[in-house]
Amino acid sequence: MDFPDRDDVAGLLESRPLPSFARVRYEPSTDALADPPSRARSELDRLALEDLAAGATIAVGVGSRGIHAIDEIVAEVVSGLDERGFEPVIVPAMGSHGGATSEGQREILETLGITETNMGVPIDARMDAERVAEVEVGGTRTPVYVASAALEADAVLVVNRVKPHTNFSGRLESGLCKMIAVGLGKQQGAGAFHSTAIRWGYVPTIEALVDAIRESVPLVGGIALVENFHEETARVEAIPAPDLERREPELLERAKEEMATLPVDDVDLLVVDELGKEISGAGMDTNVIGRYRVLNAPDPDRPSIDLIYARGLTEATKGNGNGIGLADVTRRAAVEQLDLRKTYANALTSGSLAKARLPVVAPDDEMALRITLNALGDYDPEDARIVWIENTTDLAELRVSEALLPEIADAVTVVGRETVAFEEGSASFEQA
Structure with missing residues (x-):
């Protein structure tokens, strides 16, 4: 042209x-954690990992960009899981990003410093997803998809930043719940989610999908990160799966207070x-x-x-x-x-x-x-x-x-x- x-x-x-x-x-005044990776490792104790058998595989969903020290935080999470006798595998949980290809999603993780060499664990970037449920939101029946790589694991947890979303506002925005509902669904899941969310609302769609996924997937919870004005990590908190929808909105309010603005x-x-x-x-x-x-x-x-x-x-x-x-x-x-x-x-x-x-x-x-x-x-x-x-x-x-x-x-x-x-x-x- x-x-x-x-x-x-x-x-x-x-x-x-x-x-x-x-x-x-x-430069508004802010608080920051001294050692976010170590805090993430210790926060694993708050998740119900003791119920898993030794040698259980745990899919760790990651992939959001722009998160401070995300490579170091993920490295400590997978190292902590390995130390507890589990076998972690990293699964890109980013919907259609990377051109909706396995290679593209691996490339994104690499730009974040997350590689098999750096993490010491395998990365399963397959784009395959399976339909695990169907939910009704408003007047629409919506299929629920989860990455095959996550379904094949004995447990699933995600690591993500909680922050205001770029498309909508509500009690749940960007964070663990959205990564579970959208990111882990790969392109099929992300497409189904957005089709329903645009018509009936993002928050009710997230809530319906997370509830269905929790019933269908061995979800143990996630590691939530909150950043300050300077994009430094202000809080790291593990949220068990049953508490996701209760606790995440409280962290979102803190994220809104801390976020960078003009x-x-x-x-x-x-x-x-x-x-x-x-x-x-x-x-x-x-x-x-x-x-x-x-x-x-x-x-x-x-x-x-x-x-x-x-x-x-x-x-x-x-x-x-x-x-x-x-x-x-x-x-x-x-x-x-x-x-x-x-x-x-x-x-x-x-x-x-x-x-x-x-x-x-x-x-x-x-x-x-x-x-x-x-x-x-x-x-x-x-x-x-x-x-x-x-x-x-x-x-x-x-x-x-x-x-x-x-x-x-x-x-x-x-x-x-x-x-x-x-x-x-x-x-x-x-x-x-």
């Missing part, structure tokens, strides 16, 4: 000056340097940008961001640009990074098609910013409320236009003043 070049675009847009920016440090709620333009699946399941954390773009799920009330310009993809996302559709404008360099097979596999399984759409594609930074500034309408650089971030996870340091400083002065520390310069259309910051 041929996108318009600079000559095509420049003549259609008025040139508007950018405001000057302040580079600020934003220091301001009303923004004219948000510029995001990179998006990717290891940043968020939606490429950009929808709770940071205030956009779900999901059928039957209203967007968050805050923050309110008029326009978003997404500049590119991370290397670690391996071309999966799911979430680029949450932006209003991108640039050609980002489109050239896209692997549409991976992006579409993710979007088609989740049913969240908007996240895979292409926004307006500008030839470069200069034209992209000119497009957004023109689209703001009555634009004045003295009043413009612009925030520029690396990604929606690393928010400890960011840039804000000067107009925003008075209202966030008590929350941030100014570390420099900068202006935007362009070289062959590419943006960079210079000290003011």
Whole structure:
């Protein structure tokens, strides 16, 4: 596809000056565990493992990206299981991610530092899943799938972070329950789940599936992780299978209190340097940008961001640009990074098609910013409320236009003043 070049675009847009920016440090006070891997190992004592026979195989479901020290935590979990006389096997519990292929899911685990060599245990990445039950949610009968690799084990536990989800809000969002209901179902299970959840609601669908899986699978529970603003581990807690739906909402509330957010709620333009699946399941954390773009799920009330310009993809996302559709404008360099097979596999399984759409594609930074500034309408650089971030996870340091400083002065520390310069259309910051 041929996108318009600079000559095509420049003549259609008025040139508007950018405001000057302040580079600020934003570091709310937080708590962090000193040794999360060791805590995960010791937390295994809270699960009903004593009922298992010596030599029992235990499927350990993992696979969510962007979790602090996940490789070290999983290594301690499997080592702890081995020490107790069991035979752990790692099972990717990530639905359709990795292009819905065994190779792709192994590749994702490898990017997390989770390999057979590093963990000292086998990884069973088969995409096979078996139908173990059928549940009714609303007016829909929904099949329940579980990975064959998990069903063949004597017990199953999952390791995941509890956090606000990127598509919906409720008492259960991202965490152990969703990994059990969706991730362990591979592509078939994830597809069936999302089809029902979009119509009847994510939380009731998760609850129905987890209950059915607990009846059909030797589920012992999971290791829940909660992170702070800086993506450090703030809490590690084992939750036995019978207590999942009771305890996880309490951890979710703590995660919401700790999560990274922008220091301001009303923004004219948000510029995001990179998006990717290891940043968020939606490429950009929808709770940071205030956009779900999901059928039957209203967007968050805050923050309110008029326009978003997404500049590119991370290397670690391996071309999966799911979430680029949450932006209003991108640039050609980002489109050239896209692997549409991976992006579409993710979007088609989740049913969240908007996240895979292409926004307006500008030839470069200069034209992209000119497009957004023109689209703001009555634009004045003295009043413009612009925030520029690396990604929606690393928010400890960011840039804000000067107009925003008075209202966030008590929350941030100014570390420099900068202006935007362009070289062959590419943006960079210079000290003011």
